[in-house]
Amino acid sequence: MINASLKELGAALAQKRISSVELTTLFVDRIEKLNPTLNAFVTVDRDKALAAARAADQKLGAGGTALSPLCGIPLAHKDIFCTAGWRTTCGSKMLANFVSPYDAHVVERLNDAGMVLLGKCNMDEFAMGSSNETSFFGPVKNPWNPACVPGGSSGGSAAAVAARLAPAATGTDTGGSIRQPAALCGLTGLKPTYGVVSRYGMIAFASSLDQGGPMAKSAEDCALLLNAMAGFDARDSTSLERPAEDYCRDLEKPLQGLRIGLPKEFFGEGMDAGVRAAVEAAIAEYRKLGATTVEVSLPNSSLSVPAYYVIAPAEASSNLSRFDGVRYGHRAAEYGDLNDMYAKSRAEGFGAEVKRRILIGTYVLSHGYYDAYYLKAQKIRRLIAADFQEAFKACDVIMGPTAPSVAFKFGEKSADPVQMYLSDIYTIAVNLAGLPGLSIPCGFDKQLPVGLQLIVPWFGEAKMLNAAHQFQLATDWHRRMPAGLEA
Amino acid sequence: MSAWEVVIGLETHAQLQTKSKIFSGASTAFGADPNRQACAVDIALPGVLPVLNREAVVCAIKFGLAIGAQIAPRSIFARKNYFYPDLPKGYQISQFELPVVSGGGLTIRVGAGETAQEKTVRLTRAHLEEDAGKSLHEDFHGRTGIDLNRAGTPLLEIVTEPDMRSSAEAVAYAKALHSLVTWIGICDGNMQEGSFRCDANVSVRKPGGPLGTRREIKNLNSFRFLQQAIDYEIQWQINEIEEGRKIQQATVLFDPDTGETRAMRSKEDAHDYRYFPDPDLLPLEIKPDWIAEVRSSLPELPQAMQQRFQADYGLSAYDAATLAATRASARFFEDTVAAAGKEQAKLCANWVMGELAARLNRDEKEIAASPVSAAQLAGMVRRIADGTLSSKLAKEVFEALWNGEGQDADAIIEARGLKQVSDASAIEPIIDTVLAANQKSVEEFRAGKEKAFNALVGQIMKATQGKANPQQVNELLRKKLGV
Numbered sequence: 001m002i003n004a005s006l007k008e009l010g011a012a013l014a015q016k017r018i019s020s021v022e023l024t025t026l027f028v029d030r031i032e033k034l035n036p037t038l039n040a041f042v043t044v045d046r047d048k049a050l051a052a053a054r055a056a057d058q059k060l061g062a063g064g065t066a067l068s069p070l071c072g073i074p075l076a077h078k079d080i081f082c083t084a085g086w087r088t089t090c091g092s093k094m095l096a097n098f099v100s101p102y103d104a105h106v107v108e109r110l111n112d113a114g115m116v117l118l119g120k121c122n123m124d125e126f127a128m129g130s131s132n133e134t135s136f137f138g139p140v141k142n143p144w145n146p147a148c149v150p151g152g153s154s155g156g157s158a159a160a161v162a163a164r165l166a167p168a169a170t171g172t173d174t175g176g177s178i179r180q181p182a183a184l185c186g187l188t189g190l191k192p193t194y195g196v197v198s199r200y201g202m203i204a205f206a207s208s209l210d211q212g213g214p215m216a217k218s219a220e221d222c223a224l225l226l227n228a229m230a231g232f233d234a235r236d237s238t239s240l241e242r243p244a245e246d247y248c249r250d251l252e253k254p255l256q257g258l259r260i261g262l263p264k265e266f267f268g269e270g271m272d273a274g275v276r277a278a279v280e281a282a283i284a285e286y287r288k289l290g291a292t293t294v295e296v297s298l299p300n301s302s303l304s305v306p307a308y309y310v311i312a313p314a315e316a317s318s319n320l321s322r323f324d325g326v327r328y329g330h331r332a333a334e335y336g337d338l339n340d341m342y343a344k345s346r347a348e349g350f351g352a353e354v355k356r357r358i359l360i361g362t363y364v365l366s367h368g369y370y371d372a373y374y375l376k377a378q379k380i381r382r383l384i385a386a387d388f389q390e391a392f393k394a395c396d397v398i399m400g401p402t403a404p405s406v407a408f409k410f411g412e413k414s415a416d417p418v419q420m421y422l423s424d425i426y427t428i429a430v431n432l433a434g435l436p437g438l439s440i441p442c443g444f445d446k447q448l449p450v451g452l453q454l455i456v457p458w459f460g461e462a463k464m465l466n467a468a469h470q471f472q473l474a475t476d477w478h479r480r481m482p483a484g485l486e487a
Numbered sequence: 488m489s490a491w492e493v494v495i496g497l498e499t500h501a502q503l504q505t506k507s508k509i510f511s512g513a514s515t516a517f518g519a520d521p522n523r524q525a526c527a528v529d530i531a532l533p534g535v536l537p538v539l540n541r542e543a544v545v546c547a548i549k550f551g552l553a554i555g556a557q558i559a560p561r562s563i564f565a566r567k568n569y570f571y572p573d574l575p576k577g578y579q580i581s582q583f584e585l586p587v588v589s590g591g592g593l594t595i596r597v598g599a600g601e602t603a604q605e606k607t608v609r610l611t612r613a614h615l616e617e618d619a620g621k622s623l624h625e626d627f628h629g630r631t632g633i634d635l636n637r638a639g640t641p642l643l644e645i646v647t648e649p650d651m652r653s654s655a656e657a658v659a660y661a662k663a664l665h666s667l668v669t670w671i672g673i674c675d676g677n678m679q680e681g682s683f684r685c686d687a688n689v690s691v692r693k694p695g696g697p698l699g700t701r702r703e704i705k706n707l708n709s710f711r712f713l714q715q716a717i718d719y720e721i722q723w724q725i726n727e728i729e730e731g732r733k734i735q736q737a738t739v740l741f742d743p744d745t746g747e748t749r750a751m752r753s754k755e756d757a758h759d760y761r762y763f764p765d766p767d768l769l770p771l772e773i774k775p776d777w778i779a780e781v782r783s784s785l786p787e788l789p790q791a792m793q794q795r796f797q798a799d800y801g802l803s804a805y806d807a808a809t810l811a812a813t814r815a816s817a818r819f820f821e822d823t824v825a826a827a828g829k830e831q832a833k834l835c836a837n838w839v840m841g842e843l844a845a846r847l848n849r850d851e852k853e854i855a856a857s858p859v860s861a862a863q864l865a866g867m868v869r870r871i872a873d874g875t876l877s878s879k880l881a882k883e884v885f886e887a888l889w890n891g892e893g894q895d896a897d898a899i900i901e902a903r904g905l906k907q908v909s910d911a912s913a914i915e916p917i918i919d920t921v922l923a924a925n926q927k928s929v930e931e932f933r934a935g936k937e938k939a940f941n942a943l944v945g946q947i948m949k950a951t952q953g954k955a956n957p958q959q960v961n962e963l964l965r966k967k968l969g970v
Contacts (some may be wrong), residue, residue, distance in 0.1 A: 082534045102527055104534060165949035201534040236536050237768050315766055318566050321577020322531040326633070343572055365568075365761035373762060475729065 003481065004163040007220040008075055013060055013072040020060065024053035024116050026422035027333070031165045034485060038141045040150075041158040043087050049074065049291060052116040059114050061335050070228055071114030074193035076166040078157045079120040080127055081212070082201040083107050090203045091123040091135040091153075093105065093331045094323045094349035095280035097487055104201020105233045106170060113228040118166050122156030126320065126353045127177055127205040128424040133414045134353040142185060143482040144448050148407035151181030151423075157215050163485050167215035168216040172202055174209045174425025176309055176402075179439035182398040183214055183451020186480060187442045188278030188468065191224045192432035193458045195240035197226075198233030204319040207238075209431040218478050219440065219468035223247040225462065235266040242459075249409050250466040256290035258467060261395030265301045266426055272405045274445025279401045281450045282442035282471070284397070290471055293413040296398065300383045302430040305421055307384070310364050312378035312430075317361025323349060326487050356417065385433040392457050397467050400452030401426055402439040412442045422437060427451055434459050440468045492694040493721050494701075496649035499664055500642045501674040502682040503546040504616065509617050509641035510537030510580060517644060517680050525620070525635035531575035531616065536767050539564075543641040544671035544771065547587045547615050548781040550643060553671050554610055555786055556591025558778055562613075562766045565717035568761045572633050573620035583762040587771060588955070593667065594790060595659040601805045608660045609648040615771075627720070637681075642666030643673070649688065649698065654717035658710050659684055670789055670814045671760075681768045684708045687719045704741050704748055716741035721747050743958045761825040792817055800832035809840050817949050827872075834868050842885055859888045861960045867896035879953055880905045909956040911963060914947075918960070918967055932968065940964070 001009075001018070012018045028046045035041050056072035082088050082100035084107075084360040089095045103111065113119075124134040130153030132140040140155040143163035151161040154171030158181035161169050171178040173191035182189025190213045197212040204210060214225035226247045233239045259285065267276070283293060325331035325345030332344035334462035350358070391398060403423055413420040430437040435455055442452035452471075456464040472478050508515055528535045551558045564807040565583035591610045597601040622631050646662065648772035651657045661874035665683055668674040675682050686706045690699035704720060707713045707814035719741075722732055786794075789811050796807035797815075810820045816839070822837045843864065847854055867884050870876045876884060876896075884899050900906055907916060924928055925946060931939035948959050 084530075088533065090533065098533065100533070102532070199534075200536050204536075205769075206766075235538060237538050238766075318568050318578055318761070318763070321568060321570065322533070322575060324570060324572075324577060326572045327530055327575060328532070337573065362501040362761065365763050367759045368762075370761075370763070436936060 002030070003217075003396075003479070004167070005218055006070065006216065006224050010069040010071070010317065012207060013389070016060075016175065020053040020074075020116055021050060022057040023072065024049050024074050024118065026117055027166055030163075031160075034165060035370055036164055037146065038143060038159050038163055038165070039138050040122055040140050040156045040163065040165060041076065041119045042089055042091070042122045042137050042156070045086070048086070049116055049118050051373075052111075054465075056114045068113035068228060069224060070110070072116065073117045073167055074116040075110065076118050076124055076157060076169040077107060078171050080123060080152050080172050080203045081107050081170060082149045082203070082279065083115040083117065083120065084207065085451060085479065086117075086120060087300070087332055088203070089124040090130055090139070091137060092350065092354070093136040096330065096446045097372050098328055102201065105198035105235065106229050107201060109228050109231065110170070110225075115215065119153070121160055121169055124153035124155065124177075125201070125354050126316070126355055127153040127172060127174055127210075128316070128326070128353050129408075130420055131408070131414065132181075133410065134351055136351060139410060141436040142407045142448075143359060143408055143485060144186065145407065147409055148448065149184065151184035151403070151407065153177040154189075154215060155181045155182075156187070156402070158182055158187055161185070161187055161215055161217065162482060168214060168221055170229070172204050172205075172210055172212045173214045173427075173437075174211075175431050176424035178213050178215055179427050179453060180403050180424060180441040183441075183449065183453075184484075186223050186406040186449030187215055187217060187444040187476070188219050188438065188440050188472075188478060189213065190226060190438045190461070190465070191231065191430065191436060193436045193482065194431075195238050196436075196459075196461070198231070198236040198239045200233050200239075202417065204315075206315040207309075207319060207320075208315060209341065211431070218472055219438070219465045220248070220251060220472070222438070223251060223462075223465045223469070226465075240287060242313060245462065247448055247462050247465055250462045251469040253466050253470075254290060255470045256469060257290040258286070258289075260291050260293045260298035261391050262293055263296050263298045263301065263391065263398060265298050266400030270404050270422070270425065272445060273400055275401050275405060275450050277400075278443030278445060278450035279452055283399060285471065285474060286467075288434050289474060294394050296394055298384070298387040298391060298429065300380065300387050301429050303380045304384055304432055305339075305425055307380040308424075308428045308432060309360065309421060310373045311381065312453040313357040313361035314365050314374050315361070317365065320350075320354070320358060320483060327347070327361075332379045353417075382431045384429050387457070388429075388433045388435060388457075388467050393397065396456070397464060400453055403427070406445045406448035406450055407436070410444040429457055434458065436464055438464050438468055441472060441480070442475075443477060488499065490693070491691045491701045491721075491725050492845065494649045494690045494692060494698060495651035495652070495654075495717060496645075496647050496701075497660060498688070499645045499661070499688075500618075500643060500685040501664075501668045503543050503641040503643055505540055505546065505641050505677055507540055507542075508639035509540050509543045509615065511639050512674060515640050517677075519636055521623075523638060525638060525673040528633055529639045531577075538582060539767075539768060539771065540641060543615055543678050544663045544773070545781055546641070546746060547613065548773065548778055549671045549673055549785060550645070550668065551738035552782055552785060553589035553667055554591035554593055555856065556588045556610060557624070557952055558773055559585060559589065559771075560773055561585065561589050562614075562771045562773075563629065564765045564771065565762045566765045568760050569624075571619065572631065573635070573638065575620065575621045575635060575638055579617060579668065580765055581615035581616035586612040587773070591801060593660060593663050594657055595656065595663045596808055597653075597656050598660050603805065604809075606656065608650045608656075611646045611648055613643050616644055618642050621636075625763070632798050643668075649690075653712045657687060657717055658847050661710055661713055666789060666812055666942070669682065681708060685713055686893070687713065687717055687720075689717055689724070690734070691724045695768035699728075700736050701848070702734065702737045702739050702748075702750075704739050705751065707741060712741055712743055715743075715746055716748055717861070719746055723748065725786065726893075758794060786814065795798055800829065800836070802833065802836055806840065810836060813854070815853065819854050819857065819861050822861035823865045823868070826862050827868040831868050831872050833901040834872060835865070838864060838868060838885075842882065846885075846889060858891060862889050863895055870896050870900065874909060875900065875907055876905070877907050877953070877957060881906060885969055904954075907956050908951055908954045909959055911959070914951070914955050914960060914963055917950050917955070918947055918963055921950055922967065928969070940968075
């Protein structure tokens with residue numbers, strides 16, 4: 001049951017072969033047993049989960065055509081999504097005791113579908129990190145090798161699904177935070193087109209880049225989840241008002257004639273040989289499925305990391321100003337005047353990486369530096385988006401590695417921020433251009449999963465999921481499970 | 488004074504009359520218990536996002552049209568970053584580089600009565616932004632209370648060029664602006680509740696010289712304080728310079744108790760607000776058809792109405808400006824004229840600006856709540872015009888109408904017998920009686936004392952209880968006395 005797809009779980013629930021309460025109990029038991037080692041969850045609440053499961057069982061009992069295929073299936077939320085009545089920490093001491101009075105749009109949507117929340121997943125503090133080492137609640141272990149990082153920032157979500165502590169999870173992706181941990185944990189993770197999933201109730205890191213998305217064991221699972229998560233929300237001004245889509249609609253289409261673009265910049269220096277081998281083998285598999293490949297170029301991609309590390313910290317420095325100890329969140333126990341209260345509360349409440357980014361962001365927006373940094377970065381951002389537009393004239397989908405290496409060891413990159421930032425070298429440009437991207441497992445290097453990244457034009461999610469699903473029908477990388485975690 | 492030229496520019500924050508806040512659905516009504524009108528967005532919970540209130544944009548478009556400004560087809564909301572406890576997000580959403588309204592002007596009248604001069608104050612820009620909450624420093628035993636009811640209330644910040652040259656001009660501008668924003672219905676104009684507040688940038692210079700260093704007086708919420716603060720500031724700056732000191736750019740506060748301005752912070756500790764476009768909000772796009780739709784909803788504007796009053800009713804510029812000072816006063820005047828007849832417009836104007844205005848002022852009533860209706864006033868004006876009422880009797884009728892002692896002028900005239908007597912056969916016998924009883928005055932008059940004539944008129948009027956037509960009494964008396 002722990003390896004079942006969402007479709008299989010949905011069918012089992014609908015046919016009453018298992019109840020949501022039984023399924024939920026199964027996963028909560030696994031969490032209780034394995035989470036102390038993995039640290040994938042920050043908060044788990046058996047009572048709340050079972051109450052939701054009982055409600056789902058009632059819905060399932062009543063049946064009807066309006067019933068979501070996800071009804072009764074448990075899931076986990078990244079702890080960046082506000083969940084009414086649940087602690088929502090964003091991986092930070094600042095919000096360690098914050099209980100949200102409201103649900104994020106994504107949470108509402110999945111609740112409405114009848115999904116059962118098991119708990120809240122660990123993450124890099126305020127989603128700032130690529131290894132989950134910045135979390136106030138301690139690092140998450142990679143289920144494939146506990147000495148390795150799970151990736152980040154949605155590392156808890158990735159580890160939870162990889163270890164089969166939850167059938168699926170939500171994540172958010174600002175510069176690769178869904179795709180990179182999905183790659184490092186052997187999952188399928190999708191970052192939708194900017195504006196497809198509402199950001200309401202998703203604690204903001206960098207507003208113009210943040211996008212929520214599903215993390216699961218397969219493209220088909222992700223398509224089902226995206227059907228429930230996506231949709232217009234009037235409370236988010238950047239949410240796009242478009243007709244609802246069925247992201248499963250193209251899954252079964254053959255790939256004959258699919259044009260795959262391979263950006264030469266993604267296959268140059270910096271990628272581990274084992275990753276390259278796995279990615280090239282996957283491309284060869286695609287050719288067998290009827291796809292053709294063409295070399296394309298994204299000439300400005302070397303600028304994506306520097307541009308990102310101006311824009312994202314700039315927005316973050318402002319977004320995180322609300323955490324001032326005045327209305328909620330951490331406030332220093334002792335302080336002198338008002339400024340001292342701000343300084344102490346924020347000094348105590350934020351970790352080192354968050355402070356680093358607030359400082360960078362404050363600097364680049366400062367009088368006299370704005371044009372040289374922020375404005376220039378915005379121009380680069382437009383160039384990067386134009387590069388993709390140009391490349392998509394020659395291909396339907398761009399493919400390449402998700403990350404330059406497989407999961408690395410704890411501490412390996414945390415001393416050098418730039419090395420850490422380069423873990424997202426292939427994913428960041430996608431956020432800057434607002435495009436949909438997806439990572440699927442495509443092999444192993446050093447007994448650790450390798451991720452293949454797919455990138456398509458805006459609103460191309462259905463096509464992207466089709467390409468991923470067809471690959472998963474032909475391969476079994478996505479079915480592999482870390483050893484030693486069987487029930 | 489003439490050795491120094493004063494240069495003043497004003498920044499006015501007009502609170503917009505929308506039902507809900509500029510970026511949230513919470514109510515904007517004034518006076519609720521603290522923090523009862525602050526929703527998740529207003530208190531800046533983690534994860535909440537702003538959504539622009541379309542009504543606030545309509546207000547900005549109305550204002551832009553009313554001052555002949557450009558409405559930007561695309562404007563940008565920016566974040567102004569600073570920490571303060573009553574600023575929940577740690578930034579204010581405002582407009583910086585691309586405001587919604589730019590240019591335009593407002594015509595003011597400076598000076599008293601008919602001698603007043605017209606002058607146009609140019610506007611730099613007007614932009615939309617959100618208000619902050621309030622910090623309450625009293626009643627919390629050395630701590631500070633925060634009320635976020637006002638946080639997110641829509642404001643239009645209206646900025647002038649440094650076009651004003653005296654406190655009188657600044658006040659005239661502020662009044663004209665106040666009148667305009669209430670006229671077009673975008674602001675309730677309540678200065679006590681802070682719906683309309685001004686910051687004044689003041690500097691002095693030698694006439695024709697370069698601009699002096701300015702100091703900004705913050706948060707002036709009455710026309711009187713505006714005048715007092717500017718006058719004090721001008722004198723202070725002149726004294727400083729004349730005593731050989733330099734003016735430092737600064738933000739100052741006006742203390743109404745002492746009548747003085749006091750520096751709050753200098754330029755050195757000015758904030759770096761780190762403005763940047765708010766990524767949570769899309770650029771504000773205003774298409775021509777939206778502007779056209781708003782234009783069609785605008786009422787006749789004060790300037791146009793004043794010109795119409797002069798052309799149609801033959802009023803002076805002063806009368807027209809006075810009557811069109813507010814929409815309510817203009818409406819009352821026009822309703823009166825409509826009922827009394829266009830040829831009585833001047834008489835109507837005199838009564839609305841004179842007796843009615845004075846009485847309203849005495850009883851602290853708004854013209855919209857006048858106990859004497861336009862129809863009642865018109866009925867009385869008609870009786871003055873047809874000679875039934877002398878102006879003296881009219882005042883009595885007006886007072887009776889004010890006190891609700893009769894349905895209309897005719898009823899009061901009838902009930903009190905206030906009808907003016909213009910019948911010679913009724914007046915002549917009374918004149919005869921008065922002349923017979925006042926032979927001394929008659930002799931004095933014949934001896935050349937014109938004063939004695941007036942005394943006789945007075946006696947006759949008294950004898951008729953003021954009802955005789957004074958002009959007719961005059962004529963008949965002269966005839967009797969053979970002059």
